[in-house]
Amino acid sequence: MKLILSRKGFDTSAGGCPNPVFPDGSFLALPIPDAQSPIRYSQIQHDGRSLGPLVSQLTGNRAFSRKGAHLDPDLLPEAFERQPGWRPLLGQHGAAQAHLANHGVGEGDLFVFFALFRPAERHRGRWRFVPGARAFHAIWGWLQVAEVWPLSSSVNIPEWAAYHPHLFGQRSTHNSLYVAGEHLAVPGMQTSLPGAGVVAAMAEPHRLTAPDARGVTDWRLPAAFMPGPGKTPLSYHHKPERWRGENADWCRLQCAARGQEFVLDLQQYPGVAQWLATPGLLG
Template sequence: MKLILSRKGFDSAAGGVPSPILPDGRLIVLPIPDDHSLTTYGELAQDGEPLGPLVGDLTRGRLTDGDRVHLDPDLLEESLPRPPGWRPLFGQMGQAQGHLRNQGVGPGDLFLFFGLFRAVATGRDGWAFVPEARPRHVLWGWMQVERVLPLDGPLPAELAWVSGHPHCQRRAANNVLYVARRHLALDGLGETLPGAGIFSHDAPALRLTAPDAAKVSDWRLPAWCYPHGGRAPLSYHADPGRWRRRADGTELRAVARGQEFVLDAAAYPEALPWAGELIRDHAARRASPAT
């Protein structure tokens, strides 16, 4: 199996600002804009929080609730009205999908989605970033793959419900959808959890950026992440100079570019139990698959 760290949501390049951490600690993921999409920010909410006001206030009106949005990965059934049979989806295409294909990513593999977040508060002019709060990379969701669906031909009849996904509105090389499992299947998890969902609140265990980091890409990872003994490192991070072993974990200077970082869980037996524990402890319990 593979564990994939997948960068998704607003950042300085896509969207222009971080996604917000609300005053109560909730992680609200702002999907990037997409003129080809069928969905607008004003149609979306997460955990009852409408995205339109957040997007408008935090981008200072550069984006509004009428702008179209790339809802991908699409993990929460409650985000929109859904057709029968819906389940969570993640799309990828072009060079990024070529990387996933070359790494052998497919059914059974587990995506952990991360993005750039920063604390916000409400004031006289609406939502605003807390001046003293620094942005950081945070894990915000997961999806375990059941099926990989190429979008280079007609959709199978039983999967016609995927047609509203933004990747179905594009014609591009290596354009595929990853369809989520209904229930998570990880050895030793010991309970039934959805195959995809979000982490409800910010927590130290979900933070990738080190507490004292000068840059958001300076990460603090568990000790088992350190590549040694001939084990292949996280993809795109083969340079040994990016890694440093510490008594309390592993430091990684993460690459600035790249969307999908793949780890071979067979070489890192701690990887999937670690991910399963994060999901068990921090999952938003409302995030359940359609039945």
């Protein structure tokens, strides 16, 4: 089984701002803009309301609600109008998909999504980011792979998946869809969870950026992530100088600023699999 730490959601380059954490601890990973997508931000639902006004207010761009939205990963049934049989999906293409394929990512492997977040608040009837509040990387969702559909081949795409942005426009090579399974299967996990979903509320266990970090890419991870003899490091993070032990419980990682998919072989890192099974981390 492989773990893929997958960067998905708004950031300062894709979307122009972090993703909001609301005062009650709930949050939203915003789909990045996509001019080729047939889905508008105004068509996506969050908490029973159109996403359009929220994204327009946070970006400071009134026209944002009419832009195309890359609804991917698409994890929540209530986020968009669905056809019968819908299942959560993740699309990938180009160099990122080639990276996943080169690492043999497929059935049973687990994507854990992270993004850049910042506290948000209502101010004079509009949403804004809390002045002075710092942004941070955090885990927000997951998808365990049941099937991989290579879209460059003659795969018969079911009607319920025909809306997905990776089926529109000019996507680069290796274009693929990852389809979620029914139930999450992680060794040692006692809680029954669906094969894809989002965490209930943002809390300290979901935070990747270290509490004392000077920048968002200064991560604090469980010590089980620390590379050692005979263990292949998290992909994109092979240089030893990126890693340092902090204490018996934690290590620090200078996370790569670029790259979407960071792959780790859990057979070599059983302690990371135990961390994934921690109650409340997922779900």
